[in-house]
Amino acid sequence: MRDLVTSVFLRGITAPEAMAMDDGAAIPWGDKWLVVTTDAHVVSPVEFPGGDIGRLSVCGVVNDLAMMGATDVLALTSAVIVEEGFDLARLSRLSESARRASDEASAPILAGDTKVMRRGELDGIVLSTSGLAVAERVVRDAGMRVDDAIVVTGTIGDHGLAVLAARERLGLDGALVSDVAPLNGLVRTALAAVGDAIHAMKDPTRGGVVSALSEMATKAGVAVHLSAQAIPMSAPVRAASELLGIDPLWVANEGKALIVVERDAVEPLLRALRDHPLGRDAAAIGHVAAGEPGALLLDTGFGTRRLFERDGEPLPRIC
Amino acid sequence: MSGARPLELRDVERGRKLRERLARAVERAGREITVxxxxxxxxxxxxxxxxxxxxxxxxxxxxxxxxxxxxxxxxxxxxxxxxxxxxxxxxxxxxxxxxxxxxxxxxxxxxxxxxxxxxxxxxxxxxxxxxxxxxxxxxxxxxxxxxxxxxxxxxxxxxxxxxxxxxxxxxxxxxxxxxxxxxxxxxxxxxxxxxxxxxxxxxxxxxxxxxxxxxxxxxxxxxxxxxxxxxxxxxxxxxxxxxxxxxxxxxxxxxxxxxxxxxxxxxxxxxxxxxxxxxxxxxxxxxxxxxxxxxxxxxxxxxxxxxxxxxxxVDARDCRCGAIMTGLAEPTDCAHFGVACRPESPIGACMVSSEGPCRIWLEHRVAPPRPAAHEGDAP
Incomplete structure (x- = not known):
């Protein structure tokens, strides 16, 4: 996907803010910053345990803004493209769910647009959402420094496995629940607790923790060491991932942040995060080190292995 | 599956002891052992x-x-x-x-x-x-x-x-x-x-x-x-x-x-x-x-x-998957490994499954892939 963006969409683009390929772009605004971002969402099924595409579209944008330190959302816009014949009651539920998420995040949806496409021209529904927010200080995903600690704000793998289990009707329902949630409140708490000690943030969505950390480490020209024992994971996620042969480290999250922080600030940061309902399982999972830029090393307790980004959907294995 | 069992079987301390036992067993044998x-x-x-x-x-x-x-x-x-x-x-x-x-x-x-x-x-x-x-x-x-x-x-x-x-x-x-x-x-x-x-x-x-x-x-x-x-x-x-x-x-x-x-x-x-x-x-x-x-x-x-x-x-004819799976070659012995043959464009079956030896070796970099022939050539 990143290759596609670089080779097609970034051709001829010279604006540094776009070239940075961060979660959003920051524009100076008085002594503060305006951060703008946009996100398109497709998901199957559109309703899944723990959320739906409406909630996902709002949280996706709010979280991208929050990862840049922009936690006060001025406005969201929402474009809905829907297939002819899409169930109206379901459409109302999705809209209501998006509105609830926008309330939770204090992120008002102020403009919108709707298009209907003919049956078969679209698989159900596509949502495209943009957002505008204010940051006191912009946090970049490229800011990792050697010796920084890496904190994850909670358990990993919940969203991707919940959606996979629902889509493929694996009969694992009930236990697997998406974590989709707006993170701007949690990030505000983190920034209030340790401020400038936070050097970088990113939400580990598609491609999971591995993809997010690889990208951050590549941009910063550093390596990352993780400890497998420290990575928080719910029992159902652990069980489902073993069953399916899918490693949660590569699975999407929609309500978690990776926060790169000065080592001395880890304890106060963890205390602040754990006091917030969305950060109860926050944990320090590794550190930044000098080394091959972008390299990710996992200490399993039995040995060390390198983690690499993977293309495409994870496929469950046979036995 | 009980919640505790998999973790118990991943106990790092017991793992360290078993690794030591394995090292001693190989040392006692006093020679190279192939299994x-x-x-x-x-x-x-x-x-x-x-x-x-x-x-x-x-x-x-x-x-x-x-x-x-x-x-x-x-x-x-x-x-x-x-x-x-x-x-x-x-x-x-x-x-x-x-x-x-x-x-x-x-x-x-x-x-x-x-x-x-x-x-x-x-x-x-x-x-x-x-x-x-x-x-x-x-x-x-x-x-x-x-x-x-x-x-x-x-x-x-x-x-x-x-x-x-x-x-x-x-x-x-x-x-x-x-x-x-x-x-x-x-x-x-x-x-x-x-x-x-x-x-x-x-x-x-x-x-x-x-x-x-x-x-x-x-x-x-x-x-x-x-x-x-x-x-x-x-x-x-x-x-x-x-x-x-x-x-x-x-x-x-x-x-x-x-x-x-x-x-x-x-x-x-x-x-x-x-x-x-x-x-x-x-x-x-x-x-x-x-x-x-x-x-x-x-x-x-x-x-x-x-x-x-x-x-x-044509390029599948010199695929080494067979030799790899019978223990006669390792993935890195294959000229295609990690170069033309990759998970997104596999030539041999061993590069496809998460259990395929070539895929596992490439994704975990058990050994580095061979450089492509043109790499390192003087300009």
Whole structure:
């Protein structure tokens, strides 16, 4: 996907803010910053345990803004493209769910647009959402420094496995629940607790923790060491991932942040995060080190292995 | 599954002690020891926990023909693609999707408009067939473990629009081929715990008697693998050819009788080609005549016979998958490894599945891929 963006969409683009390929772009605004971002969402099924595409579209944008330190959302816009014949009651539920998420995040949806496409021209529904927010200080995903600690704000793998289990009707329902949630409140708490000690943030969505950390480490020209024992994971996620042969480290999250922080600030940061309902399982999972830029090393307790980004959907294995 | 059990079996401290025991056992032997595991899940677990890097240098653990996806033969895939292209619905396990036949994969056929769907269990094939009147073809792949699941649906009076294309394979038969292959330096075998849960460890006794090489049945948690290797190295060093069950919490001598009974009622062992390896006598699980009505090979015989033979990709001819799976070569010995042959564009089957040795080595960088020929050339 990143290759596609670089080779097609970034051709001829010279604006540094776009070239940075961060979660959003920051524009100076008085002594503060305006951060703008946009996100398109497709998901199957559109309703899944723990959320739906409406909630996902709002949280996706709010979280991208929050990862840049922009936690006060001025406005969201929402474009809905829907297939002819899409169930109206379901459409109302999705809209209501998006509105609830926008309330939770204090992120008002102020403009919108709707298009209907003919049956078969679209698989159900596509949502495209943009957002505008204010940051006191912009946090970049490229800011990792050697010796920084890496904190994850909670358990990993919940969203991707919940959606996979629902889509493929694996009969694992009930236990697997998406974590989709707006993170701007949690990030505000983190920034209030340790401020400038936070050097970088990113939400580990598609491609999971591995993809997010690889990208951050590549941009910063550093390596990352993780400890497998420290990575928080719910029992159902652990069980489902073993069953399916899918490693949660590569699975999407929609309500978690990776926060790169000065080592001395880890304890106060963890205390602040754990006091917030969305950060109860926050944990320090590794550190930044000098080394091959972008390299990710996992200490399993039995040995060390390198983690690499993977293309495409994870496929469950046979036995 | 109990919540605590997997974690208990990943206890780091016990792992350290077992690694020390393994190092001492190899040291006592005073020479290089070569063993083989016969299961993709073992290779995957070793890579996942970084075990390979922490093994004693004098212990060589080679990969055997243990990846079901890798040994499914190209003509079998071609045949199923032919059925899909003819407009029939084909159901397959996910990791078969991208495996290249001689020309293209099921995924390619799907992209070109054929109806290919991924399922996660044989039961889903049964449900899918019950929900329609059209033919539903289940591409049944895998070893003893998944073959039992296929047998189970055929024993449940399935609807007459369900057709099974069996590419199931029987692992013990392939071990014979490996043990007999000239140039093999294998002194002992680590057998797959889940397959032995079905077959019982007794299935390896004739093998051990014939080849005078020990077999240790091991599970897939890191402690299982380390304990299995300690036991295997001890047996090799002492020259003691016997079967040891290092996975007693799941495996018995007799195996799962109900499962074995189902397997025997539905399948008979025939000779069959294992991709890149050889024709393995007794290595193919074919549907018995009593199940001919559900046998896709028989039901669509005309269609399959009429299909023109597909030409093999030129670069697939020097693919080393066969040598890799018989322990005669390592992924890095292949010129395509990590260069032209990658998970997103595999040439050989070993690069496709998460249990394929090449895929595992590349994704975990067990060894670096060879540089492309043009790299490093002076400008």
């Amino acid at each position: 083989m595991h016969v299961c993709g899940s073992h290779e995957q677990a070793m890579a996942r926990y970084g075990l390979r890097q922490s093994l004693p240098r004098a212990l060589r653990v080679q990969m055997g023909p243990g990846c079901p996806v890798c040994v499914t033969d190209a003509p079998e895939i071609d045949a199923v693609i032919t059925l899909a292209e003819a407009g029939h619905l084909v159901l397959t396990y996910g990791d078969m999707l991208r495996v290249p036949g001689r020309a293209g994969s099921l995924d390619d056929a799907r992209a070109a408009g054929a109806r290919v769907e991924v399922i996660y269990s044989a039961t889903q094939a049964l449900e899918r067939a019950r929900a329609t009147r059209d033919p539903v073809i289940f591409f049944a792949t895998g070893f003893e473990t998944t073959a039992v699941a296929t047998a189970a649906i055929l024993l449940q009076a399935p609807p007459d629009n369900l057709f099974v294309y069996s590419a199931h394979k029987w692992v013990p038969a392939a071990m014979e081929v490996v043990a007999c292959s000239p140039g093999s330096r294998i002194e002992g075998y680590l057998a797959a715990g889940h397959a032995a849960t079905i077959t019982g460890y007794g299935v390896f006794e004739p093998f051990v008697a014939a080849h005078q090489r020990p077999v240790v049945v091991a599970g897939f948690e890191p402690l299982d693998i380390l304990a299995g290797l300690v036991s295997l190295v001890d047996l090799v060093a002492r020259g003691e050819p016997r079967v040891v069950n290092a996975f007693p919490r799941c495996v018995s001598r007799e195996g799962n009788r109900r499962a074995l009974d189902a397997l025997r009622r539905v399948f008979r062992a025939g000779d069959g080609e294992w991709r890149g390896i050889a024709c393995v006598p007794g290595g193919e699980l074919q549907l018995r005549d009593a199940y001919a009505a559900w046998d896709a090979m028989r039901r669509f015989e005309d269609l399959l016979e009429r299909a023109p033979e597909r030409a093999e990709r």
